[in-house]
Amino acid sequence: MVLEWPCLFLVTQATTELRFASRIEAVDQAATAVAEFLSGAGVSEDVIFGVDMAVREAVTNAVLHGNKLDETKFADVSLKSSPGSFEITVHDQGQGFNPADIPDPTTEENIMKTSGRGIFFMRNFMDEVDWTINPKGGTTVRMLKKL
Amino acid sequence: MAELNISERQSGDVTILDMDGKITIGEGSVALRSAVRRLLEEGKKKILLNLAKVGYIDSSGIGELVSSYTAINKDGGELKLLNLTQKLQDLLTITKLLTVFDVYESEADALASFK
Numbered sequence: 001m002v003l004e005w006p007c008l009f010l011v012t013q014a015t016t017e018l019r020f021a022s023r024i025e026a027v028d029q030a031a032t033a034v035a036e037f038l039s040g041a042g043v044s045e046d047v048i049f050g051v052d053m054a055v056r057e058a059v060t061n062a063v064l065h066g067n068k069l070d071e072t073k074f075a076d077v078s079l080k081s082s083p084g085s086f087e088i089t090v091h092d093q094g095q096g097f098n099p100a101d102i103p104d105p106t107t108e109e110n111i112m113k114t115s116g117r118g119i120f121f122m123r124n125f126m127d128e129v130d131w132t133i134n135p136k137g138g139t140t141v142r143m144l145k146k147l
Numbered sequence: 148m149a150e151l152n153i154s155e156r157q158s159g160d161v162t163i164l165d166m167d168g169k170i171t172i173g174e175g176s177v178a179l180r181s182a183v184r185r186l187l188e189e190g191k192k193k194i195l196l197n198l199a200k201v202g203y204i205d206s207s208g209i210g211e212l213v214s215s216y217t218a219i220n221k222d223g224g225e226l227k228l229l230n231l232t233q234k235l236q237d238l239l240t241i242t243k244l245l246t247v248f249d250v251y252e253s254e255a256d257a258l259a260s261f262k
Contacts, residue, residue, distance in 0.1 A: 024173040049234060056205050060172055106243045114214040117206035117242060124241055 016079040020059070022067035022092075030059040030077050034088065037079045043086075043147060050125030051086065051145055057118035058090040058141050066094030066139055084147055085127075091140040096133035151175040151201075153182050161193045161261050162186055163229075163254070167200040170208030179208070183215040183226075192224025193261045197254070199230035209238060216248065225249075229257045 018033055020026035034055045038048055059075055067073035073093040080087040103110050105117045123129050128144040151168035164182055169175045186194055196212075204212075212228075219226040227249040231239070239245040251257035 027172060053205065056171070060205070060207070064172070106241075111243055111247065112213055112217060114210040114217075115206070117209055120242070121206055121238075 014081045018077045018079075020063070020075045020077065021071050022063040022069050022073050022075060023071065024060075024063065024069070026063050026075055027056050027059045030075075030090075031056050033077070034079060037081070038086070041081070041086075041147070047145065047147065051088070054122045054125045054129075054143055054145075055088055055090075057122050058088070058143065061118055061141070062090050062092035062094075062139075065097070066092030068094065086145045086147055087142065088144075089140055089142045091138060093138050095137065096139045098133075099131050151178045153178060155182075158258050160191075161195055161258055162191045163195045163197055165197045165200070169203040170201055170211060171203060171205045172207035176207045176211040179211050179215065183218065187218065187222050187224070192219060192222055194219060194224065194226050195229055195254075195257050195261075196226065197229045198232065198235060201232065201235065204235055204238065209242060209244065212248070213244065225261055227251060227257050227260065229254055 016033065016037055018030065020029060031052050034051060035048070038051065055077075059077065062075040063069060067075065076091040078089045099119065102119050103116060105111065105113060105120050110116065119129075122141070122143060126143040127146045128142070130142050132140045132142070134140070151166060151170055151174065154165040154167075156163040156165065166179070170179055183194065186192075194215075216226045229251050231250060236245065236250075239248065239250075249260065251260065
């Protein structure tokens with residue numbers, strides 16, 4: 001069976017799970033899915049902008065840095081709506097990393113670096129961001145936005 | 148339609164790039180990089196980026212703005228930004244890059260500021 005990406009695995013009223021091949025196009029596809037998930041939820045434009053930004057950065061990290069654009073690997077995205085909050089998890093199949101090793105891009109020595117702002121944006125626009133590194137491989141980032 | 152359309156104008160020795168679309172990872176960032184590198188190769192070192200119609204930028208796009216700024220400065224030129232949207236201005240503020248870039252709301256003022 002040939003699968004078209006993204007694959008929609010599960011949709012309930014409050015949860016959507018999606019699987020993306022490790023391509024840059026997954027970033028736009030995931031952002032579109034999140035926008036659809038949030039549409040009609042009465043969420044402010046500022047919240048939508050921030051969530052969109054955080055999702056794009058998380059999926060970029062998953063397909064580019066985690067899976068290194070290896071199309072045999074996937075980025076799994078889960079969207080969950082609860083009363084008063086919206087949670088996104090993005091799972092990759094990469095080697096993992098230590099978030100504490102990511103330098104602050106706003107310090108004087110880093111401000112002119114051309115990369116390293118994605119996690120900063122995720123933390124800035126979401127209320128909670130944490131990572132789980134699976135010892136057998138793969139990283140899951142969980143992001144929560146209070147609505 | 149391309150993710151980022153770039154039109155070029157000349158005002159004296161300043162090249163104005165009118166940008167329309169998204170500066171994001173992939174096509175948008177590459178389009179900006181290619182345009183700036185080409186201008187430098189042509190000896191055009193005074194560059195004004197008109198960002199009025201840039202509706203979205205991500206960390207990759209911001210990295211590309213920094214990369215362009217550095218490349219142009221290294222070549223003895225100047226890069227300035229015109230007509231930031233409120234969102235882009237907010238992103239440059241939180242990343243503290245608003246203190247790095249020379250930003251204008253008026254094209255006439257921006258053009259007059261080039262040495």
